[in-house]
Amino acid sequence: xxxxxxxxxxxxxxxxxxxxxxxxxxxxxxxxxxxxxxxxxxxxxxxxxxxxxxxxxxxxxxxxxxxxxxxxxxxxxxxxxxxxxxxxxxxxxxxxxxxxxxxxxxxxxxxxxxxxxxxxxxxxxxxxxxxxxxxxxxxxxxxxxxxxxxxxxxxxxxxxxxxxxxxxxxxxxxxxxxxxxxxxxxxxxxxxxxxxxxxxxxxxxxxxxxxxxxxxxxxxxxxxxxxxxxxxxxxxxxxxxxxxxxxxxxxxxxxxxxxxxxxxxxxxxxxxxxxxxxxxxxxxxxxxxxxxxxxxxxxxxxxxxxxxxxxxxxxxxxxxxxxxxxxxxxxxxxxxxxxxxxxxxxxxxxxxxxxxxxxxxxxxxxxxxxxxxxxxxxxxxxxx
Amino acid sequence: xxxxxxxxxxxxxxxxxxxxxxxxxxxxxxxxxxxxxxxxxxxxxxxxxxxxxxxxxxxxxxxxxxxxxxxxxxxxxxxxxxxxxxxxxxxxxxxxxxxxxxxxxxxxxxxxxxxxxxxxxxxxxxxxxxxxxxxxxxxxxxxxxxxxxxxxxxxxxxxxxxxxxxxxxxxxxxxxxxxxxxxxxxxxxxxxxxxxxxxxxxxxxxxxxxxxxxxxxxxxxxxxxxxxxxxxxxxxxxxxxxxxxxxxxxxxxxxxxxxxxxxxxxxxxxxxxxxxxxxxxxxxxxxxxxxxxxxxxxxxxxxxxxxxxxxxxxxxxxxxxxxxxxxxxxxxxxxxxxxxxxxxxxxxxxxxxxxxxxxxxxxxxxxxxxxxxxxxxxxxxxxx
Numbered sequence: 001x002x003x004x005x006x007x008x009x010x011x012x013x014x015x016x017x018x019x020x021x022x023x024x025x026x027x028x029x030x031x032x033x034x035x036x037x038x039x040x041x042x043x044x045x046x047x048x049x050x051x052x053x054x055x056x057x058x059x060x061x062x063x064x065x066x067x068x069x070x071x072x073x074x075x076x077x078x079x080x081x082x083x084x085x086x087x088x089x090x091x092x093x094x095x096x097x098x099x100x101x102x103x104x105x106x107x108x109x110x111x112x113x114x115x116x117x118x119x120x121x122x123x124x125x126x127x128x129x130x131x132x133x134x135x136x137x138x139x140x141x142x143x144x145x146x147x148x149x150x151x152x153x154x155x156x157x158x159x160x161x162x163x164x165x166x167x168x169x170x171x172x173x174x175x176x177x178x179x180x181x182x183x184x185x186x187x188x189x190x191x192x193x194x195x196x197x198x199x200x201x202x203x204x205x206x207x208x209x210x211x212x213x214x215x216x217x218x219x220x221x222x223x224x225x226x227x228x229x230x231x232x233x234x235x236x237x238x239x240x241x242x243x244x245x246x247x248x249x250x251x252x253x254x255x256x257x258x259x260x261x262x263x264x265x266x267x268x269x270x271x272x273x274x275x276x277x278x279x280x281x282x283x284x285x286x287x288x289x290x291x292x293x294x295x296x297x298x299x300x301x302x303x304x305x306x307x308x309x310x311x312x313x314x315x316x317x318x319x320x321x322x323x324x325x326x327x328x329x330x331x332x333x334x335x336x337x338x339x340x341x342x343x344x345x346x347x348x349x350x351x352x353x354x355x356x357x358x359x360x361x362x363x364x365x366x367x368x369x370x371x372x373x374x375x376x377x378x379x380x381x382x383x384x
Numbered sequence: 385x386x387x388x389x390x391x392x393x394x395x396x397x398x399x400x401x402x403x404x405x406x407x408x409x410x411x412x413x414x415x416x417x418x419x420x421x422x423x424x425x426x427x428x429x430x431x432x433x434x435x436x437x438x439x440x441x442x443x444x445x446x447x448x449x450x451x452x453x454x455x456x457x458x459x460x461x462x463x464x465x466x467x468x469x470x471x472x473x474x475x476x477x478x479x480x481x482x483x484x485x486x487x488x489x490x491x492x493x494x495x496x497x498x499x500x501x502x503x504x505x506x507x508x509x510x511x512x513x514x515x516x517x518x519x520x521x522x523x524x525x526x527x528x529x530x531x532x533x534x535x536x537x538x539x540x541x542x543x544x545x546x547x548x549x550x551x552x553x554x555x556x557x558x559x560x561x562x563x564x565x566x567x568x569x570x571x572x573x574x575x576x577x578x579x580x581x582x583x584x585x586x587x588x589x590x591x592x593x594x595x596x597x598x599x600x601x602x603x604x605x606x607x608x609x610x611x612x613x614x615x616x617x618x619x620x621x622x623x624x625x626x627x628x629x630x631x632x633x634x635x636x637x638x639x640x641x642x643x644x645x646x647x648x649x650x651x652x653x654x655x656x657x658x659x660x661x662x663x664x665x666x667x668x669x670x671x672x673x674x675x676x677x678x679x680x681x682x683x684x685x686x687x688x689x690x691x692x693x694x695x696x697x698x699x700x701x702x703x704x705x706x707x708x709x710x711x712x713x714x715x716x717x718x719x720x721x722x723x724x725x726x727x728x729x730x731x732x733x734x735x736x737x738x739x740x741x742x743x744x745x746x747x748x749x750x751x752x753x754x755x756x757x758x759x760x761x762x763x764x765x766x767x768x
Contacts, residue, residue, distance in 0.1 A: 012411040024408025027396040201628030244585030
């Protein structure tokens with residue numbers, strides 16, 4: 001039904017009306033005092049979200065632009081880095097690093113499995129000459145619904161003493177605890193259309209003091225993504241280039257809502273939705289793709305055995321106007337993904353589980369378990 | 385007065401209500417068929433605006449990102465280029481090129497004067513070894529209100545036979561005729577918050593076949609701004625990275641309005657506004673900063689002699705809620721700039737001239753000419 005589509009994909013995620021209203025205001029001059037006030041306020045809010053006292057810079061661009069900025073501002077041609085790869089986004093950061101002539105050692109695990117922190121520990125401990133300049137990893141791997149153990153890996157990076165941790169937190173920030181300073185993460189990249197509950201178009205890069213020290217030595221060419229220009233402008237609550245003014249309006253509205261809810265409540269909500277989604281799917285015989293205990297709080301990948309995942313996804317969209325995400329690359333047709341990131345409430349999760357059940361029934365795939373998904377999900381959602 | 389500010393700066397420019405309404409809609413999935421339809425339609429509209437049959441690619445980013453993409457996708461480290469510089473944006477492209485190790489020969493003229501096409505001709509004709517790979521110029525130099533002679537310079541580049549023309553048309557596209565194919569321009573960069581009548585956040589890069597040939601040889605590192613990825617995605621009406629979906633909604637709404645008005649009418653309107661603004665300022669004794677006959681149809685820089693330009697600008701804003709632009713760098717306090725680009729009607733121009741006159745009067749600077757600005761502007765605006 002027209003205008004009734006419910007987004008349950010990992011991005012763009014649903015956007016609250018107040019955020020859309022803020023977006024649709026007349027733009028103001030990006031060099032005006034009024035706009036500088038917005039930059040000042042949102043910067044403080046972004047620090048709150050990242051749990052950092054360091055810089056958080058806003059770029060007009062996607063999460064990929066933010067992640068690329070994090071990499072190319074802290075590294076130089078020929079630098080050795082360790083890159084974790086257990087999904088499409090891990091692959092992407094390997095490509096970015098290689099595009100700039102960085103010497104990448106890839107630590108892979110199978111898609112659906114988490115990265116193994118012990119492998120990182122071994123390689124880092126074996127690096128007696130301290131040649132490794134950075135460890136690049138994806139916290140929540142959106143393509144597989146796996147949450148990697150960023151806390152432990154960044155602890156090993158700190159023990160190494162020289163390398164920095166560069167983390168893609170695009171679908172973890174605002175979904176689960178990412179205490180940047182406490183965990184000692186040096187670069188965090190994220191994007192607006194995820195936990196931020198706003199439309200795509202802004203990327204964010206948080207930088208620790210160690211990241212800025214690395215930036216001093218970086219020799220990779222850049223201009224639009226040169227973070228030193230953003231830092232200089234940020235000291236005047238400004239931007240080096242014309243920013244997406246209207247997206248800043250919606251950023252402030254969304255961060256206001258997040259602050260009103262509070263980080264603890266936000267994280268609990270996402271954990272509850274992960275648990276309810278997983279329980280609902282398992283109860284109707286649909287296996288979870290990510291390894292047990294390593295599911296992302298942002299997205300659940302489901303790997304049905306008796307039906308093509310794309311067919312199920314299409315039916316759910318056509319009949320119930322719920323957009324689920326498909327599998328990427330070799331997972332196309334093998335998994336579908338339920339996004340429960342950002343502006344998602346218990347009703348949305350209950351509805352998604354119910355609609356998937358109803359669709360299986362309509363396709364004649366009732367194995368006697370239809371209704372059990374709702375029951376399992378509701379038990380978790382209504383627990384006191 | 386709150387919410388009454390009128391933007392007469394060179395960007396962000398005023399945005400029509402229908403464009404804001406389109407912006408404030410709920411986002412849709414960027415990999416959906418519905419979104420692919422928007423990409424397909426806006427791409428055709430962008431070709432219409434650029435008067436080209438070549439590719440026009442949309443990037444989430446500023447005009448600077450688009451211009452940087454144009455440069456780094458067609459050139460290699462050590463390549464020799466000619467860069468025209470007669471204002472802040474000319475300076476910027478020199479910086480971008482140098483940041484990537486490109487060998488830049490700068491052809492300068494004083495700020496306020498146009499680039500001299502004959503200097504380009506001489507250098508290009510003298511390049512017997514055909515070492516010059518590109519000529520990089522700014523069509524409408526926003527910092528000074530000068531329109532450079534892109535048509536003649538690109539003709540000389542074509543006569544050279546090897547070099548390509550890379551043009552910053554950020555404030556000329558949608559304000560005056562830029563027939564890309566007819567003039568033989570190879571790369572045109574622009575940004576959404578200008579003639580497009582929409583908020584900032586999208587950049588556009590148009591590429592000729594010759595530009596794509598150059599792209600094949602380019603060895604500069606890039607990822608987010610790698611246009612080959614955009615071209616590949618565009619063949620499926622898609623984007624390589626998550627685009628600013630809501631800005632695409634407003635892009636289509638704005639281009640619909642532009643097509644309804646028609647290119648000829650749009651250009652006539654901007655030429656009329658340039659003429660009326662210049663005549664109004666001259667009539668009250670305020671000199672135009674750009675050389676006679678070389679004013680931009682997008683923006684008029686004015687260099688008052690008897691008052692600090694920043695003071696005048698502040699008074700006009702405080703009293704009449706009209707935001708004019710100040711001078712940049714060494715022109716700060718020496719010029720103010722009246723933007724008449726995009727969604728600007730005759731009333732806006734009449735109002736700006738009148739408000740400047742009234743402000744001079746209120747400051748006790750009536751030299752007997754107050755009222756003459758209105759008269760001169762209205763003669764042009766109401767001519768049949």
